[in-house]
Amino acid sequence: MDTAQSDSPLGRWMSERGMSVRELADAVNDAVGRLTGRPGATSERTVYRWLSGQNRWPQARQRLALEAVTGLSAVGLGFVPRGKPHDHDPVRPEEGSDVERRRFLGAAASTTAAVTISLTPNASARPSRVGTADVIRLRAGIERLVALDDERGGHGLEHVALAGAAEALGLQERAATQRVRQRLFALATDYTAQAAWSRIDAGQLDGVEARLERALTLAGLAQDSERSMQVWNLRAMLARQRRHHHEAVAAAEAGLATAVARRSPVHASLAHARTAVCLAHSGQARPALRHLARAEDKLTKADLRQPRASWLVFYGPAELHSLTAIVHDVVGRPAEAEAASHHALAELGPAYRRNRAHTLARLALAQLHQGDIEQACATSGQVFDAMAGTVLPGRLRLLLGDFQRDLVARAPRPMAHAWTDRYRTQWSGS
The missing domain is CATH 1.10.260 (434 Repressor (Amino-terminal Domain))
Known part of the structure; x- marks a missing residue:
């Protein structure tokens, strides 16, 4: 460029x-x-x-x-x-009437239904040759899905994402150039990975592995190592949720071995951080902390002002602090985990509502593991405030389940029962 x-x-x-x-x-x-x-x-x-x-x-x-x-x-x-405003280049009706302008310019949708519409324009309006304009339209669709995921969680977006993947694959058969074809395969990877993530975030793990296998194949067809890393990152998360910790470490290390992770500091930082989380859960504390240090070092070398793929926009200091909190808490360093969680909350932008709620839940766990039970209960209540008006993603409910179990084990029975009674409806029924 x-x-x-x-x-x-x-x-x-x-x-x-x-x-x-x-x-x-x-x-x-x-x-x-x-x-x-x-x-x-x-x-x-x-x-x-x-x-x-x-x-x-x-x-x-x-x-x-x-x-x-x-x-x-x-x-x-x-x-x-x-010239002056009234002297602007006149637009003749055949060049750009209001009707024609509205045909092309629409506000970005913020609902799933609107996203579905944006991905599936009238088939009769499609040109015989598929070019960059179609790539841009489909890319805008995945960007809207990612924005919805950031705001309320990925649950409920699977079918829309699969529709986007199907359209991208259908269009590549009429791609004007090989470059357009590869970009359509890359977009099909994005949409398929988003569908897999939707199920992971919802805590519905059946069928996710097949989605990720498909996404990895599409990334290969796109000849895109970044998309390959995207899929390995999700595979590591899936295996960790299933408590297949050695498989999670292997998937994270596969992401670390991709070409994009070798050349890009920001990708390398995420890959090291994901590996650290997986190692921590597998009981390997020292290697986990080493990878965490490498993730921090790589992020200091990254230029976060440079454009990034939509799936990676979330990653930066806030997310690294959040992952750091997980590692420290899992390896038995709750005070360090609490500090990292506070740093993450300070860095998180307002668009990342789901991530803020997740970080608050981790903070509550770190406080609980230090014996600060009243503060932990108060912090956990902020999770529900952060997600007010939105169904809690299944992954967040599972984390709150961990908090509830640890609370029962550590707190006086009346206090644990009071927490459960207060949040039962929001937590288990939302």
Whole structure:
């Protein structure tokens, strides 16, 4: 990606999606074709002129096409209108009427039903040639699914994710280029992995392994080591939930061995942290702490401002602190676990509501394991506040079950019964 792209809003948008100048030109031409019935004639040279600022206000058709492709306004992409507002380049009806504009520009949906609609446009409107515009549309769908997962948990998103995977696989047969075909396989991997994660987060582990096997195959077809690491990360989580700890360690180490983990500090950091968690649960405290230290070292070398795939956006200091808390608590260092949990909560952004609730539950466990029973009960109550109005994901309910069992074992019976009675409906019935 050349320097001009990274210096402009349009260039940053392209960089975040790994899109080349040629691919943007193709996407704009496809959008113009849908808008007017005739393919556009945008060239790579035109795109370079946009990126460099030589062309500060594209033609009306191209502006509408760019807005359709990116979901951003022309001004938001860094373009500057010519003349005064009332002198702006007029848009003729055949170039961009309000009806046509609405056809391409829609607000991002925040419900599962809307996501389903966005993934399955009218079949009659699909072009015979599948190009970058379809890749962008499907990528927007997975980004919305990830955002929903961050906000309320992955449960309930499986069917939508599988529909996205099926569409990506159907479209690759009509891909305009090999690059588009590989990107569609990568997106099919993303959607299939998201479907698997939906079941993992819901605590419904049946059938997950088959989904992950399929995702690993698709990652191979995409020739994408990052997607391979994504799948190994999920396989490690699945095995750990099943208490197959040696298998979990092997899966985490497979993720660590991927090409992307060898070249990217942020990927390597996550892979080391996941390995640390799995080793801790398998009773290998010293190796777990060594991998944790490596995860911290790698993250200090990562440039977190660089664009990342949607599945990895969650990972940063907050998530590493959360994983650190798990490792320390499991190996018998609850005070360090409590400190790490507080650091994680301080770093977590408001969009990560499910992760905040999960970290609060880990904090409550760390406090309980230090004998601070009243504080642990108060902290655990914040889990329900954090997820108010949303069904608790099964994985979070299982963690609260661990808390309840430890509370019964450590606290006076009246206190344990009071906690259970207070939260029984929210915890076991939500």
